[in-house]
Amino acid sequence: MNEVKDLIIIGAGPAGMTAALYMARAGKSVLLFEKLAAGGQAALTHSIENYPGFEDGINGMDLSDKMRQQVERYDVVFEYDSVESVSQDITTKIHTVTSGAGNSFQAKTILITTGTTSRRLGAKGEDKFFGRGIGTCAVCDGNFYKNKIVAVIGGGNSALEESVYLADIAAEVYIIHRRDEFRADPFVQDRVKKHPKIKLLIDTVVEEFVGDQKLNKCIIKNVKTNTLSELAIDGVFLYVGLDANTSFLDLQYKDKSGFITVDSENRVNKDGLFAAGDCCSGTHKQVIIACGDGAKASYSITDHLSKL
Ligand SMILES: Cc1cc2nc3c(=O)[nH]c(=O)nc-3n(C[C@H](O)[C@H](O)[C@H](O)COP(=O)(O)OP(=O)(O)OC[C@H]3O[C@@H](n4cnc5c(N)ncnc54)[C@H](O)[C@@H]3O)c2cc1C
Structure with a gap:
């Protein structure tokens, strides 16, 4: 057991x-766990x-690197491992974290x-082709689709x-969207609509991913007409x-979608458990x-520590 x-x-x-x-700047001893690479989702854009x-x-990766280098200037211990469980001793109030290792x-x-x-x-064929034509990170995998159709x-x-990023690499980009309106900011929508390589397939869902060793087509359905058709494709990126x-984390600390519920001080409970950022409900x-949420949480944690 460590200190x-x-x-x-x-x-x-x-x-x-x-x-x-x-x-760390407030003089506290900090251990920072990361199961993949510093930067999280921000590094993937x-x-x-x-x-x-x-x-x-x-x-996104450059911004993440800058953030990591800034943290590394201080006395923060990085532990590259996943956290599998969190518990607390009822008497001492000390928390124990168990890592994947x-x-x-x-x-x-x-x-x-x-x-x-x-x-x-959750479409048919998705599990088979995930990582072999289907992905969730255009920045990571986009380059595999140079002059191809995605x-x-x-x-x-x-x-x-x-x-828009993929359109600079691929020959053609289809955006498949189940509704006839986009949630994206109008500024971003304009950019997409004006792009010569991007085609919109609205009111459309994917019924099935099809291929041999690799994905080569999708069966798509127009939800207004219920018409099925095939779309020849080399790669698919999911942003759903x-x-x-x-x-x-215990169910009692989460909303029904699995996001953590916190109070205005970022407290999950009153015993030293806090949460911040995208994992929290309603952010x-x-x-x-x-x-900002991480900074705000740090003030609440400092306050909590001062009362122990
Ligand atoms: C494609 C894409 C484009 C985006 N574009 C923008 C944009 O233009 N502008 C913008 O402001 N935002 C953008 N975002 C959103 C932004 O990236 C997130 O809001 C932000 O990264 C959230 O930060 P976070 O620290 O809360 O969580 P995350 O960035 O998700 O970081 C969480 C970290 O925790 C790690 N982790 C998870 N579970 C464990 C565990 N059990 N043990 C150890 N480590 C664990 C993960 O590996 C990850 O590194 C984009 C997101 C995506 C996916």
Whole structure:
């Protein structure tokens, strides 16, 4: 068992890294867990144009690297492993975190900043072709589709913005959306509608993904006419929603969709368990908001520690 830290943060996305920065600067001992790579969802977007300070926008991985390097200037211990469980001793109030590698770590407080994971569609053939033609990260996999035909499924900002990114690489990009209106900002919609390589398939859902070893077509259905047709395709990117990464947490702390419920001080309970960022119920899923929430949580945690 390691020394008892002031704070263990679970998840090194924008929320977790901001909180780590604030807490380390306040002189607290911090252990920051990350199961994949620092940056979280922000690292998976090609261009972030609404984070202040970068007038031409900034690549998500570059912004994530800058955040990580800033945190590394301080005495924050990074632990690259997943957190599998969180518990608390009723008498001492010390929290114990167990990692995927089976190690235990202790702290006086815990901050959960585990963010979200892109949701799967649930269509026939999806499991077979996931990772072999179907993905959730255009920045990671887009380059495999140079001069090929891809489809993006979804109607929000992420779907439309990543379509524009893919259109610079692929020969053609179809946006498949089940409604006749998009949720994305009007500015982003305009960009998509004017793009010569992007075609919109509205009122349309994917019924099945088809191929041999690799995906080569989708069976799509127009939901207004119930007509089925085939769409030849090399790759598909899903942007159909987000699920909170909270499976290790008790149901009592979550809303019915699995997002963590917190009070205005980012408290999950009154015993030193806090949460911030996209994994929380009702937050707008944006980098600036996740950062702000992480900073706000750090003040509540400092206050909690001062009363122990
Ligand atoms: C394609 C796309 C485009 C986007 N574009 C924009 C944009 O232009 N502007 C904008 O402001 N926002 C954008 N966003 C949203 C933005 O990325 C998120 O709001 C932001 O990253 C949320 O930060 P977070 O720290 O709360 O969570 P996340 O970024 O999700 O980070 C959570 C971290 O926790 C880690 N983790 C999860 N579970 C565990 C565990 N059990 N143990 C250890 N580590 C764990 C994850 O690996 C991850 O690194 C975009 C998102 C996507 C997917």
